[in-house]
Amino acid sequence: MPLLVPPAPAPALRSVLTALGSPTAVREDxxxxLRVxxxxxxxxxxxxxxxxxxxxQPAAAPxxxxxxxxxxxxxxxxxxAVAEARVTADGWAFSRFxxxxxxKSTEQALTQAESLPTAYQPRLLSVPELYMLTLWLHGDTTADPATGGPAAGDLLVPLAPAPPGIAAYRPYRAADLLPVLRVRLTPRQLSGPLLGSPA
Known part of the structure; x- marks a missing residue:
């Protein structure tokens, strides 16, 4: 089924088109x-x-x-290339190219997701602590794309390069992948003193 891509906010798109159309409109190179x-x-x-x-944080929901x-x-x-627009106090502003x-991995994951039997609303989910970016396939295609968190049945497709031990382009249920990420980011709880350390 096709992905139901939500429209971007008009000011966000306009900021990107302005940056594309005028090299002097933005400070960043x-x-x-894009230069060649x-x-x-x-x-x-x-x-x-x-x-x-x-x-x-083990006690908190992501x-x-x-x-x-x-x-x-x-x-x-x-x-x-990719272009980003970010939320600011005044609305939307071009961020970077x-x-x-x-x-390429975003494009590949989107193409792969188009062949799934269920319709999804595509989003990106970034996990900065793991240097990880996933294509988030949200099951509620009518949801406001600016709100909500991953539901248990949503699919998360890690983009390449993915962290070691997590397969890129493999669709994981959020309920299965989020606990794996939690374990990787939770400080190890030691049950007793380390050998050679003060008791």
């Missing part, structure tokens, strides 16, 4: 591909980016918060 390729460039596949927090929107920048039929492995 363009990526190598002649264009035209388009901003496609808008995805809300949520940051996952509280995952390393929380996610909207950090911005990410767009695949395409030129000549292929994705060459970037290249790297997450450009």
């Amino acid at each position: 363009r990526t190598p591909a 390729l002649p264009g035209p460039f388009t901003a496609e596949a808008p995805l809300p980016v949520h940051i996952l927090g509280g995952i390393g 929380l996610s918060r909207l950090a911005g929107w990410r767009f695949l920048i395409r030129c000549g039929g292929r994705s060459v 970037s290249e790297g492995p997450y450009v």
Whole structure:
């Protein structure tokens, strides 16, 4: 079934299009591909980016918060970079262009998700403590893309490169993957003193 991609906020898209259209409109340098390729460039596949927090605290439920929107920048039929717009106190502002492995892995995960038998609302879920980014396939396709956290039945698809021991592009149920992430981030609880340490 097709993914039901929510529309990005108009000011977020406008900030990215302005940055694409005018190299002098933003302070940050363009990526190598955006400097070399002649264009035209388009901003496609808008995805809300949520940051996952509280995952390393055993007593608390993991929380996610909207950090911005990410767009695949395409030129000549292929994705060459990503652009991000972030939430500010005044609304939406262009954040940055970037290249790297997450450009292609996002595109690959979206293509893979299109073949799933169930419709999902695609989002991105970032776990900064693990340097991990996942395609979050939210089961409620009518939900506000700016709110909510991963539900137990949602799918999380780690993008490459994924942390060691977690397979990239494999869809995990959130109920299965989140406890694994929690174990990785929770400080080890020692039951007694270490050998050679003061008692």
